Amino acid sequence: MKVIDFYSLAPILGLSVTIIVVMIQASIKRNHKLAWWISFLGVTATLWSTHLATSYPQQVTPLFLINPSGLWFSSLITVGALVTLILSTDDENTGFKVTEEYYLLLLLSTLGAVVLILASHMASLLLGMELLGISLYAMIAFPEKDPNPLEGAIKYLVLSAAASAMLLFGFALIYAATGDLSYTGIGAKLSSAGIKNPLLVVAGTSMLLASIGFKLSLAPFHMWTPDVYQGAPTPVTNFLATVSKGAMLVALSRFTIDGQLHQYPTFMLCLSVLAIISMLVGNWLALRQQQIKRLLAYSSIAHFGYLLVALVALRQLQESDEIFYSSLEAINFYLTAYIITSLAAFTVIANIGGENDPDMRSFAGLFWRKPVQASTLTVAMLSFAGIPLTAGFLGKFYLITLALNTNLWLLLITLVFGSAIAIYYYLRVIYTMLITSSSDNNYEVPLISSPMWRDALAIILMISVILLGTWPQPFIDFMRHL
Amino acid sequence: MLELTLFYIASTVALFATVLAMTRTNAIHALIYLIVSLLAIAVIFFLIGAPFAAALEIVIYAGAIMVLFVFVIMMLNLGEKGDARERQLLQPHVWLGPAILSLVLLVELLYLISTVEGPASSGSVSPKSVGLALFGPYVIAVELASMLLLSGLVGSYHLGRRYLDRGL
Incomplete structure (x- = not known):
C-alpha cells in the first residue's frame, strides 16, 4: 500500500483510530463523559476526513472503491452517527445507563456502515455487514433492566444470522459460477457464467437479494422490523433506521451497477416484485399502528420500496446513458432526504418520550407544550408524506419522473397509491399533536427536562429538511459532480 | 471418478x-x-x-x-x-x-x-500462498476482521456482565 492509499481510506482509518482510543481510555480509567467527547471528536474528524478523501478517488486494494458518491454517503452516515451520539448523551434520554461500551459499539457499527458503502468486493461487503450487525445486536439489547430490548435483539440476531448465512451461500454459488469475488469481476463474467450454469447464478443472486432484502426489511422479509424498532432504545432505532439501512441500500445499488445485474430481466423482475410488495405492505400495515416507532418501522418498509424503483429503472441502461445518471441522482436525493427526515423524526421522539413512548397519545397536545419539537416532527412527517416544500417531496418527484421516463407504469401506480395511503397515517400523527383537550390525560407522559441543545438539534434538522425542499439547487449541483 | x-x-x-x-x-x-x-x-x-x-x-x-x-x-x-x-x-x-x-x-x-x-x-493451496493473500491484497480485510472480533467481544462482555453483577 502506498501513502496515497491511506489518504483515500481516511474515513475508515479515522473511525478505527477513534475506536482504539476509546478502548484504551476505557481500560485505563472509566469515564463516560470523556469517552463521549473522544467519540464525538473522532466522528467529527471522520466527517472532515470524508471531505479530505474526495481528492483521492481510487481503487484501494481489491476491497474498496473510493469514489465521490461513496464518500458523500459515508459523510451522511457519519452525520447519522453523530446525531445518534448526541441523542445518547445522558441516561434520562435513553432510559438506560450509557457506558463506554455503548460508544465503542456505536463507533464499530459506523465503521461497518462505512466499509459497507465503500466496498467493491464480496469480502469487504460481508465484513462491513457483519461489523454493522454484530455491534447492533449488542446496542439493541443494551438497556439492562428491560426485557423488550432483549426480545428485539434476539429476534434481530436470529433472523440476521440466517440472512448472513444465506448471503455467504449466495457468494459461494456466485463464486463457483464466475470464479471472481469483486463486483466488477462478477459483472464481467456473470453473463457467460449464466449461460453455462444458469441454475448456480440464479440461485446465488436470489439468495444474495433475499439477504440484502432482509437487512433493508423489504416486504417478504420485514417481520423483524416493528419489534426491533419498538424494542430498541430510541437512539439505537434512529441509528438502525438511518445508518444501517442507508448503508445497505448504497451497497445494493453499487453491487447492482458494478456487477451489471441490471441487464438481467429476472433480477429486475425480482426487484420490482419486492418493491411493489414493500410499498403496499408497508403502507397498509402502518395504517393501524398506535405506537409511533412501529409506525415509522412500517413506513420505512414502504420508503425502501420506493427507493427500489430507482434501481429497477436501471434496466433501461442499455438504451440510454441518461437513465444511469438520473437513476443515481434519484437514489442520492431520496436517500439523503429520507435519512435527514428520519434523523429529525427520531430526534423528536427521543426528546419527547425518552424510553417510554409507548403510545401515540403521549404526543397529544404537543404543539402547546413543546412547540419546537412538535413543529420539527410535523415537518418530518410532511416530508415523509411527500408534501411540497419539504425534502421528501423532491425525492418523490425524482422517483416519479424517473418511473415515467422509463415506463415503469405498474411501479408508478403502486408508488402513487402507496403515497396516498401514507398521507393518512402521517397526518394522523400531526393531528394528534394538535389535539388540545384530550379526555384521557393519564396518558400524558412526564416530559423530560429539555436543555437548550435538544431544541437546537431539532431546529437544525428541521431547517435542513426544509432547505433541501425549498432551495435544492446547490445540493442538486453538488450531486451532479459526484 | x-x-x-x-x-x-x-x-x-x-x-x-x-x-x-x-x-x-x-x-x-x-x-x-x-x-x-x-x-x-x-x-x-x-x-x-x-x-x-x-x-x-x-x-x-x-x-x-x-x-x-x-x-x-x-x-x-x-x-x-x-x-x-x-x-x-x-x-x-x-x-x-x-x-x-x-x-x-x-x-x-x-x-x-x-x-x-x-x-x-x-x-x-499452500500456507504460504494463503499468508501472501491475507497480508497482501486482503490486509485491510484482516484488520476489519479484528474489529469484528472486537465488537463481538465488547458486545458479549456487556451482555454477559448483567449476570456477573447479579452474582450468578
Missing part, C-alpha cells in the same frame, strides 16, 4: 451429521455431531486441494471452538445431577453414531494419505 466418490462420501457424512446435530434435543449430543460435521468438511477441503484450510478447520473449529462449547456446557452441569448425566453420556447409544461417522472419515483420510499422488485435484 475416485475423487468424486470420496467427495460424495464425505459430503453425505457432513449432511447427515449436520441434520442430526440440528434435531438432537441434548446440547452435548448436538455438539458432538456438529464436530463430526466439521471434520467431514475438513476432509472435503483436503480432497479439493486445500490442506491448510482443512487443518485450520480442525484446529480452530473442531479443536478450539467446539471443545470450548462442550466444556462450558459440561461445566454448567455440576453437582449430583450433572454426574448422573455425565455417566449417561458414556452409554454406547450416545457415542456410537458420531463414532461410526468419524470412522468413515478416518478410513477415507487414511486412504487419501496413503495414495502417493496425494490430493487428486491439481495444485494445492
Whole structure:
C-alpha cells in the first residue's frame, strides 16, 4: 500500500483510530463523559476526513472503491452517527445507563456502515455487514433492566444470522459460477457464467437479494422490523433506521451497477416484485399502528420500496446513458432526504418520550407544550408524506419522473397509491399533536427536562429538511459532480 | 471418478451429521455431531486441494471452538445431577453414531494419505500462498476482521456482565 492509499481510506482509518482510543481510555480509567467527547471528536474528524478523501478517488486494494458518491454517503452516515451520539448523551434520554461500551459499539457499527458503502468486493461487503450487525445486536439489547430490548435483539440476531448465512451461500454459488469475488469481476463474467450454469447464478443472486432484502426489511422479509424498532432504545432505532439501512441500500445499488445485474430481466423482475410488495405492505400495515416507532418501522418498509424503483429503472441502461445518471441522482436525493427526515423524526421522539413512548397519545397536545419539537416532527412527517416544500417531496418527484421516463407504469401506480395511503397515517400523527383537550390525560407522559441543545438539534434538522425542499439547487449541483 | 466418490462420501457424512446435530434435543449430543460435521468438511477441503484450510478447520473449529462449547456446557452441569448425566453420556447409544461417522472419515483420510499422488485435484493451496493473500491484497480485510472480533467481544462482555453483577 502506498501513502496515497491511506489518504483515500481516511474515513475508515479515522473511525478505527477513534475506536482504539476509546478502548484504551476505557481500560485505563472509566469515564463516560470523556469517552463521549473522544467519540464525538473522532466522528467529527471522520466527517472532515470524508471531505479530505474526495481528492483521492481510487481503487484501494481489491476491497474498496473510493469514489465521490461513496464518500458523500459515508459523510451522511457519519452525520447519522453523530446525531445518534448526541441523542445518547445522558441516561434520562435513553432510559438506560450509557457506558463506554455503548460508544465503542456505536463507533464499530459506523465503521461497518462505512466499509459497507465503500466496498467493491464480496469480502469487504460481508465484513462491513457483519461489523454493522454484530455491534447492533449488542446496542439493541443494551438497556439492562428491560426485557423488550432483549426480545428485539434476539429476534434481530436470529433472523440476521440466517440472512448472513444465506448471503455467504449466495457468494459461494456466485463464486463457483464466475470464479471472481469483486463486483466488477462478477459483472464481467456473470453473463457467460449464466449461460453455462444458469441454475448456480440464479440461485446465488436470489439468495444474495433475499439477504440484502432482509437487512433493508423489504416486504417478504420485514417481520423483524416493528419489534426491533419498538424494542430498541430510541437512539439505537434512529441509528438502525438511518445508518444501517442507508448503508445497505448504497451497497445494493453499487453491487447492482458494478456487477451489471441490471441487464438481467429476472433480477429486475425480482426487484420490482419486492418493491411493489414493500410499498403496499408497508403502507397498509402502518395504517393501524398506535405506537409511533412501529409506525415509522412500517413506513420505512414502504420508503425502501420506493427507493427500489430507482434501481429497477436501471434496466433501461442499455438504451440510454441518461437513465444511469438520473437513476443515481434519484437514489442520492431520496436517500439523503429520507435519512435527514428520519434523523429529525427520531430526534423528536427521543426528546419527547425518552424510553417510554409507548403510545401515540403521549404526543397529544404537543404543539402547546413543546412547540419546537412538535413543529420539527410535523415537518418530518410532511416530508415523509411527500408534501411540497419539504425534502421528501423532491425525492418523490425524482422517483416519479424517473418511473415515467422509463415506463415503469405498474411501479408508478403502486408508488402513487402507496403515497396516498401514507398521507393518512402521517397526518394522523400531526393531528394528534394538535389535539388540545384530550379526555384521557393519564396518558400524558412526564416530559423530560429539555436543555437548550435538544431544541437546537431539532431546529437544525428541521431547517435542513426544509432547505433541501425549498432551495435544492446547490445540493442538486453538488450531486451532479459526484 | 475416485475423487468424486470420496467427495460424495464425505459430503453425505457432513449432511447427515449436520441434520442430526440440528434435531438432537441434548446440547452435548448436538455438539458432538456438529464436530463430526466439521471434520467431514475438513476432509472435503483436503480432497479439493486445500490442506491448510482443512487443518485450520480442525484446529480452530473442531479443536478450539467446539471443545470450548462442550466444556462450558459440561461445566454448567455440576453437582449430583450433572454426574448422573455425565455417566449417561458414556452409554454406547450416545457415542456410537458420531463414532461410526468419524470412522468413515478416518478410513477415507487414511486412504487419501496413503495414495502417493496425494490430493487428486491439481495444485494445492499452500500456507504460504494463503499468508501472501491475507497480508497482501486482503490486509485491510484482516484488520476489519479484528474489529469484528472486537465488537463481538465488547458486545458479549456487556451482555454477559448483567449476570456477573447479579452474582450468578
